Amino acid sequence: MNRRCYGLMVLLIIATAGDSIELAPSARKTKEKATAEDFPPEIVDFIPYQGNPLFAGTGKNTWDCKIRERGYILREGNTYHMWYTGYNDDRSDTKYLGYATSPDGLKWTRHPSNPIFDHSWVEDMFVVKHDSVYYMFAEGRNDIAHMMTSTDRVHWQDHGKLDIRYTTGEPLRPGTDKNGLRYYDY
Numbered sequence: 001m002n003r004r005c006y007g008l009m010v011l012l013i014i015a016t017a018g019d020s021i022e023l024a025p026s027a028r029k030t031k032e033k034a035t036a037e038d039f040p041p042e043i044v045d046f047i048p049y050q051g052n053p054l055f056a057g058t059g060k061n062t063w064d065c066k067i068r069e070r071g072y073i074l075r076e077g078n079t080y081h082m083w084y085t086g087y088n089d090d091r092s093d094t095k096y097l098g099y100a101t102s103p104d105g106l107k108w109t110r111h112p113s114n115p116i117f118d119h120s121w122v123e124d125m126f127v128v129k130h131d132s133v134y135y136m137f138a139e140g141r142n143d144i145a146h147m148m149t150s151t152d153r154v155h156w157q158d159h160g161k162l163d164i165r166y167t168t169g170e171p172l173r174p175g176t177d178k179n180g181l182r183y184y185d186y
Contacts, residue, residue, distance in 0.1 A: 010163040029113075055082070055100065055108045063115050064090055068095050072125050073105070080105045081153055083136065086115060097122040099154055117148070117156045137162070 040041030058064040064086025080102040085095045096115035100108040125138035136148040136156065145164055148156040164172040 040157045047105075051106065052104055055084070057086065059104075061088065061090065062086075063091065063096055063118075064098050064110075065090075068123050070124050072127050072128050074129070076129075077103075079103060081127075083106065083125050083127060085125075094118075095121050096136075097125070097156065111154060113154065116154050117158075120146075120158060 004114075026165045055067070055071075057064055059065060061079070064084075065088040068085040068087055071082050073082045074111055075081070080101070082100045084098045084100065086098045087093075087095045093127065097117035098114045099111040099116045101111070102108045121141040122138045123140075125136050127134055127136045129135070132151055133152055134150045136150070138146060140146045140161070147162055149159065150156045159184045166172065
């Protein structure tokens, strides 16, 4: 696992764990103020890769001329699997789901059936596997979250929008925070 992925994974675990885990003595003493000695260099010392970008839009008149925001990478065995959002505003305003694989996380091969899902808008996805099923949680058009499933990483079934609510029980307003502000207005 490269330094960046490892660092992001560790930071995510730290951020989501909160006070529900017992901190090691070195972390406990500096919980209020972290110091450089609390974090190993492989998660805080980054060097830009000379071959960037590793994966980008084609720049041609293809469905994935451009790539949108975030994709998601899942490593299984010796293969990295990436789902990404491609688009071409000259063809459509819809954002489609693409898939690529890599043996090393550096050289990527787009799937020959891309886009693998073009029935609706898919972006900012997150994928988890449970038993033999892959679950994708993604944004659809107008920032409406939905869930999709697959058993082979390529063929996805959309199960529709998710019922997401505030702690008050009030339904989340599409594309807004609890104060009614659009997410991108921050």
